[in-house]
Amino acid sequence: MDQDVERHPSNGISVLVVGAGIAGAMSALECWRRGCEVQIIEKQPGIDPAGDHFTIGPSALRTFAHWPFLEAENERIAYEHLLGYHRQNGEPVLPPSKIDIGSTTTKDGEVKPNRVYRHHRPRFAEMLLKQLNRIGISVQYNHKVVEYYENADTGKGGVKLEDGKTIEADLVIAADGVGTKSHKLISGHEVRARSSGYAMYRMCFPIEHAMKDPLVVERWPYPANGPPSIFELWAGPDMSLYIWNTGDYFFWAMVHPDDGTAQESWHNFTPVEKVGAYITEKGWPEITRRMVMATPSGKVIDWKLLWRDPQEKWYSPAGRVIQAGDSAHTFLPSSGNGGTQGVEDATSLAACLELAGKDNIPLALKVHNKLRFERVACCQRLGVSNQNAVTKTDWDAVKKNPKVLTNRHGQWIYHHNPEEYAVENFKACVDHILTGTPFENTNKPPGYVHTPWVIEDLLDAQERGEDDVTGDWS
Numbered sequence: 001m002d003q004d005v006e007r008h009p010s011n012g013i014s015v016l017v018v019g020a021g022i023a024g025a026m027s028a029l030e031c032w033r034r035g036c037e038v039q040i041i042e043k044q045p046g047i048d049p050a051g052d053h054f055t056i057g058p059s060a061l062r063t064f065a066h067w068p069f070l071e072a073e074n075e076r077i078a079y080e081h082l083l084g085y086h087r088q089n090g091e092p093v094l095p096p097s098k099i100d101i102g103s104t105t106t107k108d109g110e111v112k113p114n115r116v117y118r119h120h121r122p123r124f125a126e127m128l129l130k131q132l133n134r135i136g137i138s139v140q141y142n143h144k145v146v147e148y149y150e151n152a153d154t155g156k157g158g159v160k161l162e163d164g165k166t167i168e169a170d171l172v173i174a175a176d177g178v179g180t181k182s183h184k185l186i187s188g189h190e191v192r193a194r195s196s197g198y199a200m201y202r203m204c205f206p207i208e209h210a211m212k213d214p215l216v217v218e219r220w221p222y223p224a225n226g227p228p229s230i231f232e233l234w235a236g237p238d239m240s241l242y243i244w245n246t247g248d249y250f251f252w253a254m255v256h257p258d259d260g261t262a263q264e265s266w267h268n269f270t271p272v273e274k275v276g277a278y279i280t281e282k283g284w285p286e287i288t289r290r291m292v293m294a295t296p297s298g299k300v301i302d303w304k305l306l307w308r309d310p311q312e313k314w315y316s317p318a319g320r321v322i323q324a325g326d327s328a329h330t331f332l333p334s335s336g337n338g339g340t341q342g343v344e345d346a347t348s349l350a351a352c353l354e355l356a357g358k359d360n361i362p363l364a365l366k367v368h369n370k371l372r373f374e375r376v377a378c379c380q381r382l383g384v385s386n387q388n389a390v391t392k393t394d395w396d397a398v399k400k401n402p403k404v405l406t407n408r409h410g411q412w413i414y415h416h417n418p419e420e421y422a423v424e425n426f427k428a429c430v431d432h433i434l435t436g437t438p439f440e441n442t443n444k445p446p447g448y449v450h451t452p453w454v455i456e457d458l459l460d461a462q463e464r465g466e467d468d469v470t471g472d473w474s
Contacts, residue, residue: 004068005135011035012358016169018159020044020139023325023342024175025128026063030350031173032135033066040132041143041159041167043176047129050266050301051121052204053079053244053251055336057409058101058114059416060343069134073127078117079246080227085405088236090285094402096230101414114414118231119339120204120249143167148174148182150320155361157320171353171361172321175342178264180327185316193306194455198391199262200303200333201275201292202253209296210250216291222247234288235393235405241288252291253333254279255305255391262304269299305332307384307455310377314369319362322369324349329376335383336409341376344418348372351422367429371422374450375443379413381469384458410473412445447471 013036017028020042028040056074064071082096101114132139147160150172157172174182183190211217222229222245234241242253256278261270272295279289292300314328315321322328325342349368356364397404421443432439444450448471 005033005066007033008035008354010037011354013037013171013353013361014169015039015171015173015353016041016157016159016167017173017175018042018145018180019174019176019325019327020047020129021125021175021177021325021342022128022339023327023345024173025125025132026343026346027173027175027324027349028137029067029128029131029135030063030346031353032137034350034354036171036350036353038137039140039167039169040137041140041145043142043144045141047122047125048266049122051125052202052253053118053120053246053249054124054333054339056117056119056124056343057337057340058116058414059418060340060347061117062417063343063347063419067131070127070131073130074117077123077127078119079229081118081231081244081246082228083406084230084232085402086232086234088234088239088241088284090234090287093235093398093405098228099409101409101411116336116414120246124339145176145181148172148185148316148321150185150316150318152318152320155320157316157318170320170358171365173324173349174321174327175324177326178330180323182316182321182323182327185321186313186323187311191308191311193264193308195258196305196307196332196387197258198255198305198387199258200253200255200305201270202301202303203295204249204251205294205296207245207248207250210245210291210294213290213294215287216294217245219287220245220250220291234284235391236282236284238391239282240387240391241284243288243291250294254292255334255387258304262302264304264306266301266303268302268304269297270302272298272300275300305387306330307332309454310373310380310452312373312452314373315362315365319365322349322365329380331380332383332387334386335379336386337379337382337413340413341379344375344416345372347418348422351419352426355423355426363430363433366433367426368422370429370433370439371425371441371443374441375416377450377453378444378448378473381453381458382409382473384455385462388462410445412443412473416443418443445471445473448473 017040084096085094144162145159150157158168231244244251314323324345331338352364352368431437
């Protein structure tokens, strides 16, 4: 048992977490810390080695302060990088620089600099698994869920597995990603996925393969004196390219118009020769083709970029099943928020469960959902605008202000503390739900007034050159 973690007294709530990804593992950890009895199941036979790199922001990592092993391991395995922007021809637009996200002042008056952490997905997953093992929770693998259910009379939620067996608990957390079977119970229908018109070629491989081509290593060297390394973003007509030598891995990804063969899967591959020919056809520099051709397996993941409208309700009718992470809300990679919001979900939900107690689990879910939805919808909205900034670049605007090319991530994202927010707003939100007392979330852009939206609305507004969003998103 991990003696460094301060666990709260038992609250008597049994929790079943479905899915051992970021949102699932963190939900298991945080619910355990808050006094719940937790078990976690996963459909895969073990840690999935698929995946490349992703971003975790400071709003999520504040939770790690309760987990000394995670806090130290996160610092050890994270990559420090600068971000540079280029035109399609390789011409620099903005020099490499740190992502400026300011600092946060704690309640004790301590000023802490904010930092965006870049992680290798399999390594981050291994870190979370180690922490689960340290507190005595073992992931039960090869447990594929085919159905979610609940019983209002017994106060239990449950899942039916592929082998016909069932597992029940006071609360089931559906953190099994975009393919979750929980939508039927929660919304009564599958969430419609709309093609964005784009897909993403993506690959991450050990650096020794890239080093076989001296020109590739010469163009994208790892700094001789160590980190930070340079993460490059190249913007081109209807395309964007991301390139990064981390020192131990070489990562690249290209957003491109979907030709109909992409899938939303880490296991959908396309021949590397196809990508190399495409780069040449579109007039990108020869060095970018050589970089792609260094991919060792001869295959490249072709990931379909899908849009889904925000889903305002994440919990089941009787309040015994709730969605978390990608099951509740999906993001385009350009949002830079998928992992961060998954951790925020876990932190907020666990806090609400403890504050509500075992007799009020359905109320806890309603409060958590209310506190989180508008913030998440804002983050989803950013993914759409950020992608357009590098695939439909207004170069006249870039000449006037090169920073319009950069991703739009506001201080309202970075400065948030999901645990403090849940604790401080829990009672007011309960009163709002039970009596209709006015309540307004403050974990979104200052001055922003939420109105329901769907993807088509955003796309139509962008086609007209309009931006009807209110508030300060900086």
